[in-house]
Amino acid sequence: MENPHLGVGFFMTQGFKSNCCKTMRKNNRTRSGLTSDTESPTNPWDTYWKGTRQSSTYKEGETESHVLTRQWREGFEGLEYQAVRMLDIASGYGIVAQMATSAFGDRPHEITCIDISEAALDAIKGKIPSVKTQACDASKLPFEDSSFNLITSQFGIEYAGEKAFLEACRVLEPEGTLMVIAHLAGGGIHKECEANYAAIKQFRESQFIDRSLDLLETKMKRGSPQEDIDLAFECAKPSIKTTADLIKKYGRGIAGGTLDKIFTDVARISRNSQNYDPKEVLGWLDLMRIELEAYSGRMESMCRAAIDDCQAAKLESALSGSGIQLKRFVKLPFADSGENCAWLILGKKVA
Ligand SMILES: C[S@@+](CC[C@H](N)C(=O)[O-])C[C@H]1O[C@@H](n2cnc3c(N)ncnc32)[C@H](O)[C@@H]1O
Structure with missing residues (x-):
């Protein structure tokens, strides 16, 4: 597939x-x-996103990878905030927002999706009307400091480079959580x-x-x-x-x-x-x-966006310098027995 x-x-x-x-x-x-x-x-x-709306091959609701879906599910279920204020960066068709919506269920939550593509955001609005959307570049987020307590991104934030990670740290409030799955160079x-x-x-x-x-x-x-x-x-x-x-x-x-x-x-x-x-x-x-x-x-x-070991080390230090305490920065496979394809980056902003 x-x-x-x-x-x-x-x-x-x-x-x-x-x-x-x-x-x-x-x-x-x-x-x-x-x-x-x-x-x-x-x-x-x-x-692409204009076309994808006409395509039946894009699976709705979750990723094609059990490994990635599991990471998101566990991540969302482990959150301890009473009300979640989530920003999903480079949301595409809204797959992470969809997984979050079903994981949060009745728990109060507000989800904002940003992407550089208006077509992608239109599609999300059509699927999850409660989600707020904003077309922008991930390296220039139009939000105040500390606006969210959860920042997510799946194969997206890295397209806008290290600056986008720093922006994510800026709009994340102290005690907020960063959950990113990013392209792995050589994966x-x-x-x-x-x-x-x-x-x-x-x-x-x-x-x-x-x-x-x-x-x-x-x-x-x-x-x-x-x-x-x-x-x-x-x-x-x-x-x-x-x-x-x-x-x-x-x-x-x-x-x-x-x-x-x-x-x-x-x-x-x-x-x-x-x-x-x-x-x-x-x-x-x-x-x-x-x-x-x-x-x-x-x-x-x-x-171009994929992150190699050397860039990962640099990113790790930039995130720490921006107040993120990293819990995990590891490589993930697409399938349980498959070769690695992604970086999993999990951290919390220090209070
Ligand atoms: C591989 S798709 C991933 C989409 C979605 N997160 C998912 O997992 O299905 C990458 C997304 O990044 C968006 N993107 C690329 N460059 C961007 C930038 N500089 N700022 C914001 N979004 C960007 C694209 O429009 C696209 O939707």
């Missing part, structure tokens, strides 16, 4: 279907890269992200989408001479070979199965090109280009 923290859910739903262009953005093809000028490449998370999730990122980079460099667009456009154009079609196919051949080799090397599931999906759909359309509407096909390939760009951006940011 795909790891939800790689954010591949949307891709699994985006194979080519006839008439799919009716729900697509306007055709806005650029041939120079994977980006489009109408879809901002600057917030790949927003693109299972990090390695998957690196492989996805590398595969997409090579796919992009192969110009498979551009060459496919040329080939399909030529084939679908009424009255195209056979020699034009042959030429377009000759031009597409190197990118077809590179993509086939990539899928063989990394496996069909690489990048959430997207490369394989694009490859097989293009082959199918090319074989029966007369049965397809050119506008729909070209629009779909443009959409794939945009989605791949956003996906690649997410993979890159996850790789």
